[in-house]
Amino acid sequence: MAFREKAVVFLMMMMMTASQVSHAAVHKVGDSSGWTIIGNIDYRKWAATKNFQVGDTIVFEYNAKFHNVMRVTHAMYKTCNASSPLTTMTTGNDTIKITNYGHHFFLCGIPGHCQAGQKVDINVVKVSGAAAAAAEAPTPTSAMASPVPPANVPAPSPNNASPLMVVKGGVGLLTLVMALLALLALSTPHA
Numbered sequence: 001m002a003f004r005e006k007a008v009v010f011l012m013m014m015m016m017t018a019s020q021v022s023h024a025a026v027h028k029v030g031d032s033s034g035w036t037i038i039g040n041i042d043y044r045k046w047a048a049t050k051n052f053q054v055g056d057t058i059v060f061e062y063n064a065k066f067h068n069v070m071r072v073t074h075a076m077y078k079t080c081n082a083s084s085p086l087t088t089m090t091t092g093n094d095t096i097k098i099t100n101y102g103h104h105f106f107l108c109g110i111p112g113h114c115q116a117g118q119k120v121d122i123n124v125v126k127v128s129g130a131a132a133a134a135a136e137a138p139t140p141t142s143a144m145a146s147p148v149p150p151a152n153v154p155a156p157s158p159n160n161a162s163p164l165m166v167v168k169g170g171v172g173l174l175t176l177v178m179a180l181l182a183l184l185a186l187s188t189p190h191a
């Protein structure tokens with residue numbers, strides 16, 4: 001593997017690490033109010049203020065005597081149909097880990113509650129550009145195990161392909177910084 005390719009792999013690993021860190025958010029439905037019909041909480045508004053990502057966790061906190069959480073289809077969500085939910089949760093502190101993009105519809109199955117507004121549409125929007133590519137790329141396990149070239153490989157010479165080529169037509173300062181970091185990390189063992 002050429003030095004430049006190693007730099008690219010390393011760069012992608014760093015970007016994935018960065019995106020994983022920033023993705024692991026926990027969203028409590030209704031914030032401090034939780035999952036309820038008291039106070040006419042606008043869960044549509046609540047959801048609109050959030051940036052849901054794959055890997056995030058959704059928490060429904062409520063009094064299990066009065067409410068539950070049903071995951072339903074879009075049609076059921078629209079009509080508040082609680083007759084055949086995809087899943088039903090009843091602990092009062094239910095967590096759902098988002099594993100895929102798209103809409104995730106939930107409602108309270110207690111009669112009248114969904115009609116009163118106890119329903120939420122968690123829309124996980126696909127992120128665009130480099131972040132998405134990094135997030136979706138398979139984990140390079142072997143590269144992760146040994147990102148440093150073997151000792152018998154000559155150290156990269158100054159006229160070797162520069163990682164700066166990687167960011168040609170680039171995606172900004174962050175990428176440039178990461179490329180430089182990757183270069184540093186790759187060259188250090190040979191210094």
Ligand SMILES: [Cu+2]
Pocket residue numbers: 036037066067068108109110113114118
């Ligand atoms: Cu309810």
